[in-house]
Amino acid sequence: MPDVVVVGSIALDSLQTPFGRVDEVAGGSATYFSLAARHFASVGIVGVAGEDFPRAHLDGLVERGIDITGLEVRSGATFRWAGRYENDLNVAHTLDTQLNVFAAFRPRIPESYRTSHNLFLGNIAPSLQREVLDQVERPAFTAMDTMNFWIQGNHTELSSVMRRVDAVLINEAEARQFAGSHNIAHAARYIQDLGPRIVVVKKGEYGSVLFHRDEHFVAPAFPLEDVRDPTGAGDSYAGAFVGYLVRARRIDDVTLRQAVVVAGVVASYTCEEFGVGRLTTLTRDEIANRVRLFRKYTEFDEEMF
């Protein structure tokens, strides 16, 4: 069985940023998550693609050691998302969404995945996230993401899913929206009070903050000179975060902080090329190099007063 099971979208994305555009490239939260997590752990995908999803992309996942037993290919078209980013790359403007085969998606966890110890619920309907939780056998660690659409329309159901997970990874704006508080520390505590002991608030180019029980850890983003496309940064952040924790074989304050640093580094690579371009070529050595640079860019001398 895979170390980590991810349930999420498989998509064909059309993306415009100030630095260029691409049409119908492979994307979706499960794709980004698995391409990031594979550096640290074996990953199995649960998701659905249409018949038009290029076989080469599926082969690309398999070549990188990703288990696609749970990735159904259904008759019909693949989920499509078209988005545009202005100069402020933190904000995606949706141009078009076509759910296609994703509209009727009911996640089914393959037998070979059911005893996997780690689960990530990507950004899908809270009702589907719950169905997934009902199918797995008490994983050791479950993390989840969500988005504004579900926060607005399914707040109660989303809260009930959150009660059943160990970690919530969420965007800054969405944490504020979900908790009804502008202050990030208050918003994180609101989520922790539902049950999750771990909350990671992702701030895009401003980094992320980890809340773990009463501890917190603040990490700036890795400084990039050339950002081309932030699509998938959050999902690849989650993949590296969960993957790193699985590999570390323990989840404590030390490994959680390391996971945040590694996740930020992997997300920074994601932003350097359009779509999954950079993620498909990324190596463990490159990740390690940038972690060392991150330390260099953030360290300071203790002796001050």
Added chain:
Amino acid sequence: MPDVVVVGSIALDSLQTPFGRVDEVAGGSATYFSLAARHFASVGIVGVAGEDFPRAHLDGLVERGIDITGLEVRSGATFRWAGRYENDLNVAHTLDTQLNVFAAFRPRIPESYRTSHNLFLGNIAPSLQREVLDQVERPAFTAMDTMNFWIQGNHTELSSVMRRVDAVLINEAEARQFAGSHNIAHAARYIQDLGPRIVVVKKGEYGSVLFHRDEHFVAPAFPLEDVRDPTGAGDSYAGAFVGYLVRARRIDDVTLRQAVVVAGVVASYTCEEFGVGRLTTLTRDEIANRVRLFRKYTEFDEEMF
């Protein structure tokens, strides 16, 4: 002579935030700068107040060791600024500006200040910043701030002032505006190419980034649960930054990073109460405590791969 001379505004501020409001409290860039810098160095103010500026505020500065020889009190009313902050405390909305005695301000450096080794040019007209530079005897270290108003209307004159300083401290949005580039690293290099070897880009609640020659240092903001009023955060950041460097008696990568951390900590205190409230009671021990906490919130274990 004072260790540091600051030239800037003396104001009566009326401030509204989601957490309350105050009317006509002491403010201005020179006030905030000096109250922050005093913890590390002796400070002399150059500025102008009107007859209506409360004597108690001037006494408060003197009691805290600040030299006000260069603070002229002129007949007329003190500069007034009224501003409002919404939930996003990073953005101040100006409700009213009354220049009053500040309209005819021509900075005059007192004889006793002229050989001071360090100079900070607060956010005033670039033409006045230049007049100050012409009056001092080659200080060892000169830093400056500016704002969108001068960037838009006096770009050329502002650039010529920047050519004569060692360090520019500037807001993120203003750095982008000045350099015509959304990317902060590009914007900082644009400023460095004018001459300053040090550029600090201040990002409000997202921290700050130091560019020093080819090095850079990224620091998140100290995480605050209770922000009441961000007015003066940037000026107190500058005061602590310059003051710390003066006290360290050297300006190298190690001390610059420490100065960024201390500056962020002092600015975080500034935001906890309205106006200069928190700055007037702040102690060196409190600064040192929060620097230790900052380390705790940002440190992570090297051993990762």
